[in-house]
Amino acid sequence: MIALWRGIDRRSQAVLALALAALVAAPLVADRYLLSVLTLIFYFAYVGQAWNLMMGLAGQLSLGHALYVGLGAYASALLWFYFGIGPWLGVFAAISIAMAAGAVVGWLGFRFGVEGVYFALLTIAAAEFTRIAFDHLDFAGGSGGLFLLYEERRLGEWWNLRGGQMLFYYLALALACGSIALAACLARSRLGFHWLAVREDEAAARALGIDVFRAKMSAVLVSSAMTAVGGVFYAFYYNNLFPAQIFDISRSIELMLAPIVGGLGTIFGPVVGAFILTPLGEALIALTAKLGIDIPGVKAVFYGLTLIAIIYFRPSGVWPWLARAIGITGRKP
Amino acid sequence: MRRLARSAVEGQTGQVRRTAMMWSIYLNVVVQGVLTGLVYGLMALGLSVIFGVVRVVNFAHGEFAVVAMYAAFLLFKTLELDPLVTMLPIAAAFFVLGFALQATVINAFIGRPEHDQFILLVGIGIVIVNGLLMIFGPDAQPANLSYGFDSFPIGTLMIDKVRVYSALAAVAIATALFGFFRYTETGTAIRACADNLTGAAVVGLDVKRLYAITFGIGLACVGTAGALMVMIADAAPALAPAFTLLSFIIVIVGGLGSMTGALIGGVLIGVSEALAGFMIEPSMKSMFSFALLIAVLVLRPRGLLGRRA
Numbered sequence: 075m076i077a078l079w080r081g082i083d084r085r086s087q088a089v090l091a092l093a094l095a096a097l098v099a100a101p102l103v104a105d106r107y108l109l110s111v112l113t114l115i116f117y118f119a120y121v122g123q124a125w126n127l128m129m130g131l132a133g134q135l136s137l138g139h140a141l142y143v144g145l146g147a148y149a150s151a152l153l154w155f156y157f158g159i160g161p162w163l164g165v166f167a168a169i170s171i172a173m174a175a176g177a178v179v180g181w182l183g184f185r186f187g188v189e190g191v192y193f194a195l196l197t198i199a200a201a202e203f204t205r206i207a208f209d210h211l212d213f214a215g216g217s218g219g220l221f222l223l224y225e226e227r228r229l230g231e232w233w234n235l236r237g238g239q240m241l242f243y244y245l246a247l248a249l250a251c252g253s254i255a256l257a258a259c260l261a262r263s264r265l266g267f268h269w270l271a272v273r274e275d276e277a278a279a280r281a282l283g284i285d286v287f288r289a290k291m292s293a294v295l296v297s298s299a300m301t302a303v304g305g306v307f308y309a310f311y312y313n314n315l316f317p318a319q320i321f322d323i324s325r326s327i328e329l330m331l332a333p334i335v336g337g338l339g340t341i342f343g344p345v346v347g348a349f350i351l352t353p354l355g356e357a358l359i360a361l362t363a364k365l366g367i368d369i370p371g372v373k374a375v376f377y378g379l380t381l382i383a384i385i386y387f388r389p390s391g392v393w394p395w396l397a398r399a400i401g402i403t404g405r406k407p
Numbered sequence: 408m409r410r411l412a413r414s415a416v417e418g419q420t421g422q423v424r425r426t427a428m429m430w431s432i433y434l435n436v437v438v439q440g441v442l443t444g445l446v447y448g449l450m451a452l453g454l455s456v457i458f459g460v461v462r463v464v465n466f467a468h469g470e471f472a473v474v475a476m477y478a479a480f481l482l483f484k485t486l487e488l489d490p491l492v493t494m495l496p497i498a499a500a501f502f503v504l505g506f507a508l509q510a511t512v513i514n515a516f517i518g519r520p521e522h523d524q525f526i527l528l529v530g531i532g533i534v535i536v537n538g539l540l541m542i543f544g545p546d547a548q549p550a551n552l553s554y555g556f557d558s559f560p561i562g563t564l565m566i567d568k569v570r571v572y573s574a575l576a577a578v579a580i581a582t583a584l585f586g587f588f589r590y591t592e593t594g595t596a597i598r599a600c601a602d603n604l605t606g607a608a609v610v611g612l613d614v615k616r617l618y619a620i621t622f623g624i625g626l627a628c629v630g631t632a633g634a635l636m637v638m639i640a641d642a643a644p645a646l647a648p649a650f651t652l653l654s655f656i657i658v659i660v661g662g663l664g665s666m667t668g669a670l671i672g673g674v675l676i677g678v679s680e681a682l683a684g685f686m687i688e689p690s691m692k693s694m695f696s697f698a699l700l701i702a703v704l705v706l707r708p709r710g711l712l713g714r715r716a
Contacts, residue, residue, distance in 0.1 A: 135522050137529075186705045190521050191464050195655055196704050202652065203697040210691060217690075323648050327529060334526055370545065371537035378533030385526045386512070389519070 078258050085401060097247055101240055109243045115352045116246035117307060122332035122344030123253035124300035129330070130339030131257075131266060132293035133273030135190070138179070138197030140325035141204055142172040142298040146305025147315055148208065151220055154310075160234040161306050168302045175200070176298030177291070184290045198323060205321030219316040222309065235310035242311050249307065250345065253300065257341050260296070269293055273339075301329075324374070331377060335384050337391025346393040351380065431563040436685045437678055442570035444677020446635050448670035449577040450650065451657035452584065453628030459664030460601040460621040463513060463524050467532035469650025471626055474535060475501060475633025476642040477543060483550050483637070490550070491576055494634035498580075501630030502623040509622035514615050532651065539644040547641035555638075573635040580631050581670055584624070588666070597621050601664070629654075649693070656700045 079087065101109060121143065128134050149171045150164030179200050183193045209217040235241070260266045268289040271279035280286050309315055319325070336347025355373045362372050388395065454468045465471075478497050479490040508531075516524050557568040588594040597617050599607040608614050640646070653676065661672025676696055683692035 129522070135525065137525075182701065182705050188704050191525075192659075192704055194525065195659065196701060198652065199656075199697045199700045199704070203694055203701070206691060206694045206697070210688070323652075324533075327533065338522075369541050371540035374537035375534050375541065378530045378537065381530035381533065382512075382527060385523055385530065386515070389523050 078255065078262075089400070094251070101243060106239050109239050111352060111356050113239070113243050113246045113311075115348045116243075116250040117304065117311075118329065118332045118352060119250040119345040119348040120246065120253045120307075121301055121304040121329045122336075122348060123250075123257055124297050124304065125330050126333035126338065126340075126344050127257060127260065127269075127300070128293045128297035130333060130343070131261060131273065132269035132290060134183075134290055134293055135194045136197040136294075136297070136326075137194045137323070137330075138199075138201030138326050139297075139301055139329055140321050140323065141175060141179075141197070141201040142301035143305040143308060143325060143329070144201075144204065144208070144315075144317070144320040145172045145175055146302030147309035147320055148214055148220070148305075149302075150306040151222055151309040151315055152214060154222060154234075155220065161310055162234075165303060165306045168306050169299045172298045172302030172305070173295050175204075176294045180291045180294035184287050198326070201321055201323065201326060205317050208317035208321060215315070217317060219314055221315075222313040242307070245307065249303065254341060254345065256300075261341060265289070265292060304329075328377075331381060333391075335380060335392060337393035340391065340393050342397070343391050343393045346396065347391070350392060351377065354380075428563075433682075433685075435564050435566070436681050438564060438566055439570055440678035440681030441674050442566070442574035442677070443639060443681065444674035445574040445577045445670065446632055446639065446673075447653060447657055447677050448673020449581055449635070450629050450632035451654040451661070451673050452581060452666060452669040453625040453632070454654045455658045455661070455664060455666060455669040456584075456628065457622055457625035458658070459666075460597055461509070461513070461517070461618050463516070463622075464521075464528070465625065466525055466528035466651065467535060468629060468654045469652070470532040470535035470539075470647040471501065471629045472633035472636065472650045472654075473539060473642065473644060473647040475630040476637050476640075476646070477539060478630075479634035479637040480548060480550050480642045483552070489552070490634045490637045491572055494576065494580075494631045497634045498627040498631045502627040505623035505626030506619045508626075509619040510615070513622065514618060517615075517618070532647070536644050536647040539647070543642075543644065545644060547643035547645075549641040550637045552638060567639075569638040573638045576635055577632065580628070581666075584628065585666065587624075593617070593620065653693075653696070656696050659700060660703050 082090075097112070100112060104112070121139070124142075125136065125139050128136055146165075146168035149168040150161050153159040153164040153167055154161065179197060182188065183196050188196050208214055214220055235245070260269075268279070268284050271282065271284055272286055272289045276286055279289070305320075308320070331351055332347030333344040334347065335351055336345065337343030355377065358373055358376050362369075384391065450468070450472055454465055457463060457465050475497050478500075479493050482488045482493045482497075483490060512527070513524075516527055552569060554568050558565045559568060559571060588598055596607070596612050597620065599610075599612060600614055600617050600621075604614065607617075657672040657676050658669055659672075660675060661668030661670070676699075679695055679699065680692045683695045
């Protein structure tokens with residue numbers, strides 16, 4: 075951690091420290107709405123980072139990450155719902171279950187040489203399969219959904235994630251910061267370099283003696299575990315879960331927007347992407363509501379157009395360009 | 408004693424009659440599944456043609472199918488034109504759309520990393536499906552054809568007219584397409600691009616134009632299939648991702664790039680969905696398709712009839 079901090083130049087240090095201080099102090103001045111938008115930004119930065127580790131660093135395209143969000147959310151919510159086991163314990167169950175699912179998907183994919191398009195389809199199929207399965211799991215509420223009680227008397231139990239906007243704001247901020255630190259560590263670790271090698275040229279990586287299967291497997295496991303934590307956050311933040319929503323393919327697409335827009339395979343890409351997309355989406359909603367043309371689909375159309383524009387004009391994302399523009403190299407000269 | 412014997416005999420014939428009835432119900436379900444599957448097959452054929460030649464995976468495939476559904480739906484509601492008639496102008500319009508899309512946007516992505524292409528088409532898909540949502544709203548809209556509930560009685564079978572017509576139309580279009588690829592010069596040139604891209608470029612084929620034509624043909628297939636689909640299903644934006652996945656399942660089961668494979672895969676999926684929907688809960692039927700997709704991806708990635716991976 076300290077080595078990481080020392081490894082970057084002064085200017086980046088200053089920008090990072092200022093940004094962090096501003097975000098920590100934000101609840102002093104921001105109202106509830108602004109905090110909720112920021113919370114959403116951090117959430118997308120976090121799950122985007124999880125996806126980015128797998129796609130951006132290890133080059134494995136998953137279009138079914140909603141699977142891990144959903145499993146994490148349901149695991150922790152069910153433990154709370156039936157046994158009153160709080161999310162601080164439930165998160166371990168969530169992580170193990172999502173990792174088990176990730177292991178199955180990864181093993182099926184990598185052991186049997188399912189690559190590229192086919193792997194992406196495998197991940198979609200796994201997510202959709204689970205969605206329909208959860209539609210028929212009666213103990214999890216089926217398609218009617220699972221609801222966590224919002225009890226006034228438990229609102230102070232922050233350790234059980236029962237609280238107001240402020241609690242979730244700081245939790246999301248911590249998650250986003252943690253994910254950046256983790257990604258930065260991983261990117262500089264031996265494993266991270268293995269991932270990059272596999273992404274760039276699998277055959278060459280294998281020829282260098284890298285265990286490609288293990289590298290890809292570890293990418294899926296790390297990514298699914300991280301995403302599951304995002305799922306736990308989702309469950310306790312929104313207090314309701316529907317299979318048709320949480321496992322839906324549009325959820326999987328939603329969480330990869332931020333890293334793609336920000337810059338695939340970059341440490342700050344997901345954060346930058348989330349900071350661009352979420353406020354624009356919110357502004358668009360506010361604008362259409364004001365103009366009286368507030369109909370479902372507007373925000374998604376805008377996201378779709380953004381996606382097309384970014385991938386057409388700036389496929390490496392916004393962050394590499396932005397970093398150059400403000401003179402942050404990320405490394406000591 | 409005698410009474411007992413008689414009742415035993417009656418019980419037996421009753422059993423036989425009941426078994427015969429069960430069989431005819433199953434046969435009915437299978438036949439309906441085959442007919443629906445042929446329309447699915449035509450839709451998947453579009454995806455297969457595009458992937459086989461252009462090597463781009465059309466992640467917006469089902470979205471285009473639903474656009475065609477709404478086009479046929481509107482033409483039927485406003486001008487009372489039968490989808491069997493309007494499928495041809497819709498196919499033509501979709502050909503132009505596909506040609507333009509490939510010529511302007513997608514050609515720029517040939518040779519770019521695979522995931523760039525995915526993301527582009529995923530983006531196009533999002534815009535289409537949510538555009539439809541904005542215009543038509545989320546509710547399913549039935550076309551209500553005048554012969555929508557008629558059926559052909561064949562022996563004990565009752566086969567929906569709409570399914571027969573749409574399946575016949577799908578087969579006719581698919582046959583025309585086979586003919587095009589087999590016997591025309593353009594069709595041969597497109598096959599040359601698919602078989603050996605460098606070779607095709609060396610002998611002077613205009614690869615980009617052929618790609619645009621191929622994408623146009625692929626969209627014309629999905630446009631026709633969408634128009635026919637109006638006859639057997641209600642139009643709704645939510646169908647789009649389901650259709651995309653369905654086409655993928657069919658094409659992968661049949662083998663990506665194989666044209667006969669797409670039709671046979673369509674029939675297989677049509678029948679298995681119909682049977683699953685009949686024997687267990689209808690809402691669980693696509694679980695089988697996804698399980699089948701995973702099994703085929705893992706065990707036989709070239710598909711049942713595919714030539715190469």
